[in-house]
Amino acid sequence: MENVLSSLIPPHGGKLVYRVLQSAPGKSHLDSLAKIRLDQNKQMDLEQIAVGTYSPIEGFMGEEDFRSVINTMRLADGTVWPLPIVLDVSVETADQLAIGEVVGLSDEQDEVMALLHLEEKFCFDKEETVIKLYGTDSLDHPGVRMIYEMQPVLLGGQVDLIRGRKSETRAYELTPKQLRRLFDDRGWSSVLGFHTRNIPHKGHEFIQLKALEDENCDGLLVQPVVGKKKSGDFKPEYIIKSYEKMIENFYPREMVVLAAFSTFSRYAGPREALFTALCRKNFGCSHFIVGRDHTGVGNYYDPYASHRIFDQFPDLGLKIVKFDEIFYSKKLNQYVQGNSLFPEDENDTLRMISGTQARAMLLRGESPPVWFMRPEISSVVLDSVRSGIQVFEG
Known part of the structure; x- marks a missing residue:
């Protein structure tokens, strides 16, 4: 039951979806169902639908919602939603299923995780x-390749989750219900969300603490993505470990919550920026940080497209806190945004800070300079790199 006394932002669409069965159906019933095996990405989508991260969506999209989202970035009922959440199958599989049938959705071990009410x-x-979706049909674009690799038939229908997928970071993957309860228990009403795939450098630290202060939020939710990533990305446990160290030693501990968000990259640029914001709204965030080139894909999108897309949707209900590139000013010994620089700063020795640079340095076993990253944070990674432990995705 939702907390009617909560002062948190309402979920997207007004009601938090929760489609998790309290008791699992019997084995003989599950054995009798037609089954569809889901890969890791589909398992994550299934779980996020069921726990309400994608509220107001209650299942894999039907045709009307799918077409509306592709064309207008809204569901058929007008609710803002930028990305299709779909289940694709082969023609042969689709032909064996009847509308109205209950289908078992299983993991790689063929254990049924959920029921699909096929509509x-x-x-x-x-x-x-x-x-x-992507503004291009180039096969060099990873999102385009992902769509072309999909099966040709989409199944729509509500889902009921029986159990979550197997995950090494399960303890950190708090649901919207759990996070909202935690925020309520802390007496928070305004929560700032931060989406990341990197261990924290000084640019992140500057953005998070400045936004927390400027927006006068009660607390900060740091929510790293722990789903499938590209080669060279940090493994989730190192992002989590480094933020734990950050919160323990350098952040106002009582004002920060660390949780993981299991999802995968859709490579959709500005549409994906909007998607990441709406998910955080469902987790209870009233504010959300969007940096320059948030969820960018190579050079396919203008770095500020992820800022501008929010101007099209004034009815989102949450505040977008936009940041430009962050530089370290040697002259001022402080951090500055690219869009706040003045002509007289041209003589300053400005140093850029980026996650790409951080990964490159750490991959080489180098300690980033102190102005770039706290030594206590870089050592979380470097100690493992120097011991020959795999820190990056292969």
Whole structure:
């Protein structure tokens, strides 16, 4: 039951979806169902639908919602939603399923994780989809490749989760319900969300603490992504460990919560920036930080497209806190935003700070300078790198 006395931002669409079965159906019933095996990405989507991260969505999208999202970035009922959440199957699989049937959704070990109440089967035009979603049909774009690799038939219908997927970071993967309860218990009403795939450098620290102070929020939710990432990205446990150290030693501990968000990159640039914000709204965030080139993909999108997309949707209900590139000013011995520089700063020795640089230095076993990253944070990674332990995704 939702806390009617909560002063937190309401979930997107007004109601937090929760489609988790209290008791699992019997084995004989599950054995009798037709089954669809889900990969890790689909398992994550399934779980996030069921626990309400994608509220107001209650299942894999039907055709009306799918087409509306692709064309307008809204569900058929007008609610803002930028990305399709779909379940694709082969023609052969679709032909064996009947509308109205209950289908078992299983993991790689063929254990049933959830039930799908099949309401629709429909085909989609991949070429039209990639152009509208990504603005390109180039096969060099990872999102385009992902769509072209999909099966041709989409299944729509509500889901009921029986159990979550197997995950090494499960203890950190708090649901919207759990985080909202935690924020309520702390007496927070305004919560600032931060999305990351990196261990914290001084630029992140500057952004997080400045936004927390400027927006006068009660607390900060740091929520690293722990789903499938690209080669060279930090493994989730190192992002979590480094933030734990950060919170323990350098942040106002009573004002920060660390939790993990299991999802995967859709490579959708500004649409994905909007998606990450709406998910945080469901987790209880009233404010959300969007940096320059947030969820960027190579050079496919203007670095500020992820800022501008929010101007199209004044009805989101949460405040977007926008940041430009962060530089370290040697002259001032402080951190500055690119958009706050003056002509007279041209003589300053400005040093750029980025996650890409951090990964490159740490990969080489180098300690980043103190102005770039706290030594206590870089040592979390370097101690393992120097011991030959794999810190980055392969």
